[in-house]
Amino acid sequence: MTALGDLIEIDERTVLVLGQGLDLAHGQPDVANALVHRAGDTLVLVDTGVTEVFRAALLEAAGRVGPWSRALVLTTHGHLDHVGNNDLADGLGVPAEHYVPAPDVAQMRDPLDYWVRSFARVAGPAALPEPARTAAAVVALFQPMRPFGETTRTYEERPPEQIRIGPLRFTGWTFADGAVRVLRSQGHCAGHVIVHLRDPRVLHLSDEGNGPCGAMADADQLKLQTVLGSAALLFEAGEAGILTDGHTFAVRRGAEAVSHLDGLLGQAVALQEAGLGLVAQAGGAGEGERVGASAFTARFARAVADLGIGGANPNALFTAMMAVNQLHELGLRPESDAVDAPWSRPRPRNPEPAAPPPGSG
Structure with a gap:
């Protein structure tokens, strides 16, 4: 049984900080897992979750992977459960950089508008009479919310790079002399990125692995399935050995990771087939x-x-x-x-x- 802020040590320089699931009935926000890694003398935080409890766990993990003399905070996308402690970059006492995806800046500035639009699309099918009220109740769960800091910039302010990892090519950005690769994926939402840590061969999918079908209004089903297939190929080529994500409280290795990814793709096909049958009926x-x-x-x-x-x-x-x-x-x-x-x-x-x-x- 896991609890918010538990740490899973992947190696002496890499720790997965565990979040928690959403429980609307009890007013509990979901909190995304975060990845803490040291690349040389650089502390790398991939997402910062939300809540003070999780903030303390991030700092504990940062101490565990040290020593470091600079920091790099990477936001995979703008959803509330991933960005609440982003101002942590400003308080680490070392030179720091923080990057967020440009397509998600608007929702980070005004999450209520983003969630109202998302819920309004399903007001009829979900029998949701007041999307604005529901959205306000959901957004209010995520406190304190500090998505920006003094060091925040967008990835897109940097020149894009073609990144080759084994047989695959991506576009994105590299950091820490190529030890950290941020790869554009944009399936779960408009700005989503995934992160590949070269030395421990960790691939962090964040929320691209949430399920076989995207839920958000700005999800792209084709991109979601494409990134899952690409992730499986990275494992089969030996370029990735460990799979982590935003909401599965586990670390998957090797063949287990490939099986998990294949399972998600199989579920996506099964859902589309079921949907076609429902339309025909x-x-x-x-x-x-x-x-x-x-x-x-x-x-x-x-x-x-x-x-x-x-x-x-x-x-x-x-x-x-x-x-x-x-x-x-x-x-x-x-x-x-x-x-x-x-x-x-x-x-x-x-x-x-x-x-x-x-x-x-």
């Missing part, structure tokens, strides 16, 4: 036929349970968010802006010929 495969979003979401939740798919922080609201994203993935679109508008699939057809201009005939 509802009569929504043909032109002009409709799928009720609420009915689809209820059946989708049963399919998720039947397939044994969990993912990070499983709850009815996030499952509804996954269902809406699955409808998009299957090519359906809402027919209007109404709260629970039916969805249908636009059918391919040749455009109507344009009328000739007056006087041309």
Whole structure:
């Protein structure tokens, strides 16, 4: 049984600091795992979680991997459970740098607006009468919230690099003389990055490994699946040996990591297949036929349970968010802006010929 702030030592220079799961019913925020590593004389913090308890655990881990004379704080993405202690970079007593993804700066500045928009998309399917009130209640769980500090910059202020790791090529940024690689992934949300630590061969997926289907409004299912496949290839090529992420309270090594990644990809395919079947059952495969979003979401939740798919922080609201994203993935679109508008699939057809201009005939 793990607890918030527990430390898992990966090696003498690398520690995983464990977070906790979301419990809305009891007012408990989720807290993402963080990775603490020393590369030469540089302390590297990958995400900073939230809460004072977790802040203290980060400092304990930083002391364990020392000594260091400079610091590098890397934010994988802007969600509340990853950024609450980001100002820690300013208080370590050494020269420090802190980087965040530019596409996520807006949500870090105004998380309430981000979550209202995310919940409003599922107001009908999730029977959520007041998305703004729900979003405010969720955001209020994450305290204290200090996502920026004096040293904060965006990755995108640095020149992008082509990064070759074994047989694979990525775009991103390198730090600490190439010992730390930040790789653009952008599946879980618009700005998401993953981190590869060269010397211990640790690959930190952060929230790209949360489950087989993205939930957020700015998730990209194709990118999510692509990064999972690339991660598996890094293990098979021997370029990665240890897998960590934001919400699985475990360290996976070698073949176990590959099996885990393959399992997520298999679940993604199974969910898409189940979604297609649900659309067909509802009569929504043909032109002009409709799928009720609420009915689809209820059946989708049963399919998720039947397939044994969990993912990070499983709850009815996030499952509804996954269902809406699955409808998009299957090519359906809402027919209007109404709260629970039916969805249908636009059918391919040749455009109507344009009328000739007056006087041309």
